[in-house]
Amino acid sequence: MTDTLLSGELTDSELQELAERAGRELEDASATEILKWATDTFGPRFCVTSSMEDAVVAHLASRVMPGVDVVFLDTGYHFPETIGTRDAVDAVMDVNVITITPRKTVAEQDAEHGEKLHDRDPDLC
Template sequence: MTLVRDEDLDFESLTIEELLGWTSSTFGDDVVLAASFQDVVMIDIVAKVIPNIKTVFIDTGSHFKETLEFVNYIKDRYSLNLIVIEPEVSAEDFPCGSGNCCKLRKVEPFNKYLKESQAKAWISGIKRVDTPERENAPIVGWDETKGLYKINPIVTWNDEDVDVYSKNNGLPQHPLVKRGYLSIGCAPTTVPVKPGETVRSGRWANMTKTECGLHI
């Protein structure tokens, strides 16, 4: 496969549709979308260009029941080609917030799936404004840890851009958003965001942790 590298193509100048068109023509069926289902923006955007893309949800076993219900609803609404990955270790042995939980119950199961499915690229919905670790994230880059390309179509967006897209396109909202949960991960370490706080402050509140490890 001949890949166009960053220096050969100015990804920053492409529209998201052009970027996803390039992604589809370059990687074909060997690209997957990772979705947390805290919102539907990436699912909606990608479905318009790559309708049958494999969409991966990592069921850590610690999600809110509302998240699992939302996953099923969105799966039907978009006729998603949904892949649900489950960890091989239990929540009892590795409770949320413990040292190796994210690694063993999220990162490694996802990496294993990528390897076994022989994916050549994955798409994520990260934004540079999310965390300090993401502030230099490229639109297209080589993911050294996973050994494949990573496409970040909305990496230049901010949280308001996400809200505007959601409203303008009439997207369904995760049921916990109206209760103040603005960034939604596993239940034990996700809390509602107080007025004036950043969206990501609701994740791993009162902990130094800011990333699960999927994106670093």
């Protein structure tokens, strides 16, 4: 596929078909080959997400698509080591780390809903 796909160009059923076809075609592919397919298919709209428990996906993605966006969801509950990994990935790799934070801080959420909301109602938090 030489043209890249942009958001909104495919219907839900077309996206489902694309995913099923890719699953068949890439069944025996390496991680790097799968990332290459994704960058060829989605172009500059392609990004990866990372929990920053490690940096494997970010590293591989940076080799296939230098400057790739790496999205990290900072829940406010991460260990300092996880934030350190995020910062190291941002400093050392050819990626663009995008940190997404919730609308409310942990303190605001606790004040409104009580502590440990994630244990009681994961959908609400």
